[in-house]
Amino acid sequence: MENPFKFGTIVDGKYFTDRTKELQYVQQILQSENHLVLISPRRFGKSSLVNKALEQTERKHIVINMQSVTSVQNFASRLMSALFRLYPVEKMKHLMTHFRVVPTISTNPMNGSVDVAFNPTMNTDVILEDAMELLQKVSTEKNRLIVVLDEFQEIEGIKNFDKQLRAIMQTQKHINYVFLGSQESMMESIFEKKKSPFYHFGQLMRLAKIPYEDFKLYISERLNPELAEDILAFTNCHPYYTQQIASQVWDLVNYEHETIDIIPKAIERLVTLHDLDFERLWLNFNKSDRRVLQELSQSNGTTPFADKTIPTSTTFSVLKKLMKQGYVIKTDQYEIEDPFFKRWVAEKG
Numbered sequence: 641m642e643n644p645f646k647f648g649t650i651v652d653g654k655y656f657t658d659r660t661k662e663l664q665y666v667q668q669i670l671q672s673e674n675h676l677v678l679i680s681p682r683r684f685g686k687s688s689l690v691n692k693a694l695e696q697t698e699r700k701h702i703v704i705n706m707q708s709v710t711s712v713q714n715f716a717s718r719l720m721s722a723l724f725r726l727y728p729v730e731k732m733k734h735l736m737t738h739f740r741v742v743p744t745i746s747t748n749p750m751n752g753s754v755d756v757a758f759n760p761t762m763n764t765d766v767i768l769e770d771a772m773e774l775l776q777k778v779s780t781e782k783n784r785l786i787v788v789l790d791e792f793q794e795i796e797g798i799k800n801f802d803k804q805l806r807a808i809m810q811t812q813k814h815i816n817y818v819f820l821g822s823q824e825s826m827m828e829s830i831f832e833k834k835k836s837p838f839y840h841f842g843q844l845m846r847l848a849k850i851p852y853e854d855f856k857l858y859i860s861e862r863l864n865p866e867l868a869e870d871i872l873a874f875t876n877c878h879p880y881y882t883q884q885i886a887s888q889v890w891d892l893v894n895y896e897h898e899t900i901d902i903i904p905k906a907i908e909r910l911v912t913l914h915d916l917d918f919e920r921l922w923l924n925f926n927k928s929d930r931r932v933l934q935e936l937s938q939s940n941g942t943t944p945f946a947d948k949t950i951p952t953s954t955t956f957s958v959l960k961k962l963m964k965q966g967y968v969i970k971t972d973q974y975e976i977e978d979p980f981f982k983r984w985v986a987e988k989g
């Protein structure tokens with residue numbers, strides 16, 4: 641028997657649940673001349689959602705993770721390698737006749753992938769323009785290419801890259817760009833701040849957690865409704881952590897034949913597994929961080945700080961910082977992102 645839960649990578653097929661409305665919305669944008677900006681905290685399911693939408697469209701697409709892009713040249717190289725995967729070498733060579741700077745192109749004999757390298761001393765504007773022009777050349781009105789840029793907020797790490805890229809993108813036609821990002825405040829400032837080059841460049845969409853009833857059904861079919869409720873009470877419907885603990889619970893039931901206290905046992909295992917990381921993390925927080933985290937670890941679904949009239953300005957600034965770092969997320973309330981860390985902090989208190 642195979643564990644029916646999956647966490648950590650893109651999920652698809654039987655591991656993918658709900659997101660019907662979201663998928664429809666993504667499709668709608670991909671069928672228009674518009675671009676999509678998809679924001680959510682880490683591991684809410686952005687990549688899985690977009691992957692599913694791409695599968696459904698059956699259109700040609702490339703995905704670049706901006707986290708691994710080190711320079712403008714490197715971005716251009718990745719873009720081109722991705723295109724070489726989609727189109728025959730001969731066609732690509734033919735399309736590259738306009739190139740002002742000819743890159744070195746080599747085929748990796750192990751996997752057949754094509755590596756493209758630019759001379760790093762060359763003018764980056766020229767390299768980027770030529771590479772981006774290729775996207776335009778392979779796209780047609782009927783068959784628009786989809787370009788997904790994951791962890792797009794990382795663009796801020798390369799000086800002037802946002803301006804350069806936007807200047808080119810705004811002149812392009814028949815390409816759909818999808819920008820994904822998990823650093824919410826950075827993504828907001830890229831796409832919502834008037835002064836930013838990407839101000840209102842695409843349709844903004846925020847991905848929420850998976851709705852309770854749907855997730856409950858998904859888990860119930862693989863375990864049972866009672867366990868499903870207890871799991872969701874612990875994870876508060878966070879997609880990744882829900883799948884993670886459900887997977888552990890499934891193992892306990894099916895391999896270890898546990899029948900009582902299954903959820904507490906699963907939680908304990910996973911908290912223990914991460915104990916060292918949590919300890920290290922905790923040591924790096926200052927006093928006010930710890931106070932806020934401790935307070936959040938005690939809250940159960942209700943707004944924390946409710947017992948005090950209003951959170952103080954220090955609490956707010958701590959929350960803001962912790963959110964930026966990803967330890968705290970704001971849904972309808974502030975919550976510690978990782979329910980296992982939340983439990984660890986609560987036990988410490």
Ligand SMILES: Nc1ncnc2c1ncn2[C@@H]1O[C@H](COP(=O)(O)OP(=O)(O)OP(=O)(O)O)[C@@H](O)[C@H]1O
Binds near residue numbers: 659680
């Ligand atoms: N539609 C879904 N149905 C069930 N589980 C899901 C769904 N979407 C996401 N998950 C769970 O969340 C995990 C993370 O999903 P995914 O990698 O798509 O998120 P992400 O937002 O792209 O994450 P990251 O911020 O790390 O890029 C998956 O491995 C899976 O366990």
Ligand SMILES: [Mg+2]
Binds near residue numbers: 686687688790
């Ligand atoms: Mg992702």
